Amino acid sequence: MAILLLRKDDRHQRLSGFVITPPFNALNRVRCLGEPGGPMPTLAWRSDVDGFAFDNSWTLDATERATLTALAPTVVPAAVAAVSLVIPDPITLAVLSGVFTAAAQTEMALGPLPTVGLCGGMAYASLDYWTVRAPLPRGANSADRPARTGAAATTLRDLIWQRLVDSLTFGGVLQRTLEWSLLLNQVPGLLGGGPGRLLRETVIEWGILKSHIDAGQPWPIGLVYSTRPVWDQHQVLVYGYDDPGDGTGRLRVYDCNAPHQYGETGDSVITLDFTGGSLVATSPSDRPGTGTVAGFFCSRYSFAAPPPGLAARYGQFLRWSDDPRTFMVADGARLPVADTAELAQLGASPADVRMPGGPLPPLVRPRNGALLRERSAAPVFLYAGGGPFQVPDPAWLERFGGWDAVRVVPDGRLPRSAGLRTWEHCCVSGRMRGSSSLRPASGGGSVQARAWRHGAAQQRSGWSRTVRSPSFRKGRHCRRFSRLPSSRRRSG
Numbered sequence: 001m002a003i004l005l006l007r008k009d010d011r012h013q014r015l016s017g018f019v020i021t022p023p024f025n026a027l028n029r030v031r032c033l034g035e036p037g038g039p040m041p042t043l044a045w046r047s048d049v050d051g052f053a054f055d056n057s058w059t060l061d062a063t064e065r066a067t068l069t070a071l072a073p074t075v076v077p078a079a080v081a082a083v084s085l086v087i088p089d090p091i092t093l094a095v096l097s098g099v100f101t102a103a104a105q106t107e108m109a110l111g112p113l114p115t116v117g118l119c120g121g122m123a124y125a126s127l128d129y130w131t132v133r134a135p136l137p138r139g140a141n142s143a144d145r146p147a148r149t150g151a152a153a154t155t156l157r158d159l160i161w162q163r164l165v166d167s168l169t170f171g172g173v174l175q176r177t178l179e180w181s182l183l184l185n186q187v188p189g190l191l192g193g194g195p196g197r198l199l200r201e202t203v204i205e206w207g208i209l210k211s212h213i214d215a216g217q218p219w220p221i222g223l224v225y226s227t228r229p230v231w232d233q234h235q236v237l238v239y240g241y242d243d244p245g246d247g248t249g250r251l252r253v254y255d256c257n258a259p260h261q262y263g264e265t266g267d268s269v270i271t272l273d274f275t276g277g278s279l280v281a282t283s284p285s286d287r288p289g290t291g292t293v294a295g296f297f298c299s300r301y302s303f304a305a306p307p308p309g310l311a312a313r314y315g316q317f318l319r320w321s322d323d324p325r326t327f328m329v330a331d332g333a334r335l336p337v338a339d340t341a342e343l344a345q346l347g348a349s350p351a352d353v354r355m356p357g358g359p360l361p362p363l364v365r366p367r368n369g370a371l372l373r374e375r376s377a378a379p380v381f382l383y384a385g386g387g388p389f390q391v392p393d394p395a396w397l398e399r400f401g402g403w404d405a406v407r408v409v410p411d412g413r414l415p416r417s418a419g420l421r422t423w424e425h426c427c428v429s430g431r432m433r434g435s436s437s438l439r440p441a442s443g444g445g446s447v448q449a450r451a452w453r454h455g456a457a458q459q460r461s462g463w464s465r466t467v468r469s470p471s472f473r474k475g476r477h478c479r480r481f482s483r484l485p486s487s488r489r490r491s492g
Helices: 062-084 090-108 119-132 151-168 173-185 194-214 340-345 394-399 455-460
Strands: 002-009 014-021 029-032 219-225 234-242 248-254 268-273 280-282 293-298 327-330 333-336 371-374 381-384 387-390 406-409 422-428 477-482
Touching (some): 062 090, 062 151, 173 219, 280 293, 327 406, 333 406
Antiparallel strands (some): 002 014, 002 422, 014 029, 219 293, 234 248, 248 268, 268 280, 422 477
């Protein structure tokens, strides 16, 4: 089963909208029906919501540097052995094996770097929060990196560090990066190495990456640049791709070297061209004189439950320089907080309010799939295309992620309108014209119906007549409901 949210364009008298396909608990794929064929798979990730606001420039302490240095003996032998497999001639291999080992040891020397990236930790940690649909403690701006100076900041800094180590070790990124760097720079093309080798390996990883995205899972990848040392290579998180079938492609990525601030809803993109003898690519982390992306591979990501409750103390409450109000930012929605008493009810204190710097940015729509509930009210609203849809009952809420995905927001601020007046809600099974096949949604855990109190019955009363849509095969139905009248809409 899939959910289709349609809006009627009164000016052009046509329907367009969004298809949301399983798994519902991630509300993961949103496809616009207004474009011929629709865009390629892109998951419901927004880097100004799901990625950290601070950038990837960190200072390591002595313990952290020692930890990274200690990893070298664990990966050098395995990487050299893997590279040696491409050399068929034993005499040539005997000559080159010492070269490979010396080069690997040189690559793994950490050196006196004043700063280093924790990109793998930032990619893994942000994906952990996205997976459980918990708000990310993303900070306030690009310089708002957590330091070990307070409880929340220390917890977040430790989390990012630990997830970096996880990506390098269990995720296999460090050994794979070293292996690919040796193949690129130490093995001649005539012996099966060089840029052509990385191109062939990357084509395989391209297919693996697309399968992850098609399954509804953003995925971290390691980028290998042509002239960078191992410790200066990079990891990003991919949440969408374009594959036009002509040997080129595009990746939509969260790149912590180019973080998105609140309201920056566009995509960061890596472009790919597989048609030549080596990969031709551009990325947000390209820097003059440091080479270009020569290949990428999929990390062996595994989920780790993130610490709860950090967002309220590290980036969920903001105050801009030209506005005295405190705002709660929830899934892209920006909602004023009435006073310090309400701030406390929402789990924060005045000391937790952070300053992004600069003027108040223009209001943007909440993310597709946002589930919002006012603090003192029962109804839950699902947002799609900027418009709120009142969730009718606990069973439907479970399909869209359950109570864990609901953001409790200040009173008197919902529903929020973006000007789309009439919508239709369709429950579809089977295949829709022009779409990929749709699968049954998997069941979730139980829902605590008492939390809906008397509001559930009132919500269900919003359903009205059943209508048949010509866009679907015979036997498919949809039900229409409209958003609340303008007199019930509140701004903020």
